Amino acid sequence: MMERADDLGLSLSLSSPLAPRTHHVAMLLHAPERRFLEMPLLPAKRVSAVSADEERSGQRGGGSDDEDGGCGMDGSRKKLRLSKDQSAVLEDSFREHPTLNPRQKAALAQQLGLRSRQVEVWFQNRRARTKLKQTEVDCEFLKRCCETLTEENRRLQKEVQELRALKLVSPHQYMHMSPPTTLTMCPSCERVSNNNNNNNNFTGDRRNVVDGAICHRPIAVRPQ
DNA sequence: AGCTGCCCACTGTTTACATCA
DNA sequence: TTTGATGTAAACAGTGGGCAG
Numbered sequence: 001m002m003e004r005a006d007d008l009g010l011s012l013s014l015s016s017p018l019a020p021r022t023h024h025v026a027m028l029l030h031a032p033e034r035r036f037l038e039m040p041l042l043p044a045k046r047v048s049a050v051s052a053d054e055e056r057s058g059q060r061g062g063g064s065d066d067e068d069g070g071c072g073m074d075g076s077r078k079k080l081r082l083s084k085d086q087s088a089v090l091e092d093s094f095r096e097h098p099t100l101n102p103r104q105k106a107a108l109a110q111q112l113g114l115r116s117r118q119v120e121v122w123f124q125n126r127r128a129r130t131k132l133k134q135t136e137v138d139c140e141f142l143k144r145c146c147e148t149l150t151e152e153n154r155r156l157q158k159e160v161q162e163l164r165a166l167k168l169v170s171p172h173q174y175m176h177m178s179p180p181t182t183l184t185m186c187p188s189c190e191r192v193s194n195n196n197n198n199n200n201n202f203t204g205d206r207r208n209v210v211d212g213a214i215c216h217r218p219i220a221v222r223p224q
Numbered sequence: 225a226g227c228t229g230c231c232c233a234c235t236g237t238t239t240a241c242a243t244c245a
Numbered sequence: 246t247t248t249g250a251t252g253t254a255a256a257c258a259g260t261g262g263g264c265a266g
Contacts, residue, residue: 080257081239099231121258124231129255131232232263239256245249 082122086112090119094126 082090093100093108100108100123102116109116167174 082256102229118257120230122256125257128232228266230264230266232261234260234262236259237257239254241253241255243250243252245251 080118086114090122090126094123098127098130099123 089112090108093104097104100119105116105119105123108114109119112119163174166177
């Protein structure tokens with residue numbers, strides 16, 4: 001029963017102060033990935049489950065059992081389940097600042113009726129979850145990049161083969177052909193562009209245009 | 225150099241839910 | 246259809262190491 005990340009609906013907002021510090025790949029994400037990252041916060045299934053449990057147990061919201069560390073009379077630790085409201089407040093707070101200073105922590109703990117330690121642990125776990133989900137997103141994105149590049153490579157190999165064959169068969173016609181698809185890699189930003197639309201790599205203007213931005217050290221790659 | 229507090233990674237326990245016989 | 250066993254994912258929490266003040 002592997003739940004997909006988007007089913008879980010965890011928010012991994014790139015606007016989070018956590019994101020730029022820890023995840024470089026996230027900065028490269030295109031629109032679909034962004035949409036995923038901006039999904040709602042709580043897994044709906046879990047929310048309803050907790051609510052049902054709340055109704056059954058009548059516990060929740062107060063952490064009144066926590067000064068003893070949540071242990072029952074027999075010494076067994078009773079697992080705490082945060083209420084929907086507590087979770088919502090914590091999530092809101094997390095979105096504002098993924099790490100807490102001692103004052104914020106104490107205030108939040110008081111507001112929610114929890115121990116500071118519980119708030120601290122919740123934030124630690126929340127950061128870990130965020131990181132895990134982000135890693136999954138990054139992995140998925142890189143996988144798609146790899147597939148795209150593999151496909152592009154295959155296409156270009158084929159094109160090279162065809163051009164070589166053409167060159168052998170009719171060299172004269174080959175000389176008068178328009179330039180084939182050519183990829184140009186910018187050495188500074190390491191991005192690859194298709195210069196079919198701008199042939200300035202092979203004209204007077206030797207600058208390299210990558211997605212509209214002009215880089216200054218052109219490298220032209222042409223089929224042999 | 226030792227202390228303290230914080231964070232992270234790892235791990236264990238508990239809980240809820242899905243599936244199947 | 247109901248029920249109990251089982252597997253899995255998620256949430257909460259403890260522990261130890263690293264690091265900065």
